[in-house]
Amino acid sequence: MKSLIKVGIASSCIIMSAFVYAEEKQSGDMAADIGAVGIPVLAGSIALFKEDYDGFWMFAKGATYTLAATQVLKYTVREERPNGEDDLSFPSGHSSSAFQGASYLQFRYGWEYGLPAYIGAGLVGYSRVENEHHYWRDVIAGAVLATTIQYLVTDKYIDSNQVMIMPVINQDHVGIAASFSF
Template sequence: MLSCLITAATVHAGDSIETGGDILAYFLPATAAGLTLAFKDFKGTVQFARSTAFALGATIALKYTTNETRPNGERYSFPSGHSAVSFASAEFIRKRYGWEYGVPAYAVAAFVAYSRVEARQHYTHDVVAGAAIGIASSYLFTKPYKGWGLQPEATSKYYGMRLTRSW
């Protein structure tokens, strides 16, 4: 009887993680869009829409191209769409509004990715690929908002930080 209770508690905890990840996967892009409205940043709204559309398009194209089976036996595992959109949102928030907003957004995106693996919806490489797609899309389509910005930069010849000012 004790083993049944432990198993039931474990299953319930797993369901809670999956549900929490699903909720946060919607909450994070809603927050990114909400920030653009709160700042009356209509250029940011367009940049967020472009980066999210690119991330989703790339993710869907790869899902149908690879048709990888999920850990639970269902189709279209690679890459994770939840991770792609969550990390696109987090990188948009970080690049547009700064690290103060970006760090919590990245923490939420990381939990979303973890929840997908924990729920057996994806393998680790699925969520890593989704994260890379999301980050790359927002990095490409997003410009910093007003003020000073600091961002890491790397090429094959150097690593450093870039200080920018926009107005």
């Protein structure tokens, strides 16, 4: 219970910081900021809520590698943004962040978790293009980069409340063995 409270407090602080940062921006920019922070925070919080510490480590590795790869590409490619603001358009950092969280949820826990997060990540990418901060290729590159990295570092979650049934065949016996966890 204490870890759940800590996760809630940390999540709230991070999301609130996105609101403060986005205060002076267009509404689409604020939504993108919240999604880029909120989706990964939600993904990490779900892992902690499930007490899936191995999964949280996979999430953290994916987030770290995605952030590093995104920044290296931004400063290597130096593509100008559609609005002329600066030359750090490729790939979209907001999209890579949002898709990293969504990809983690899908790869670790399945489509029930991943699909809503992917919809949110898609909206983050759409708003970045709509508000002329990125081209579509920047958003797609961020999504592909994050998804690929997260795929490489994430194992499927195996719920401990499972039933395993398997055949047993040896020289003396033929039968079925069952294992129940709860």
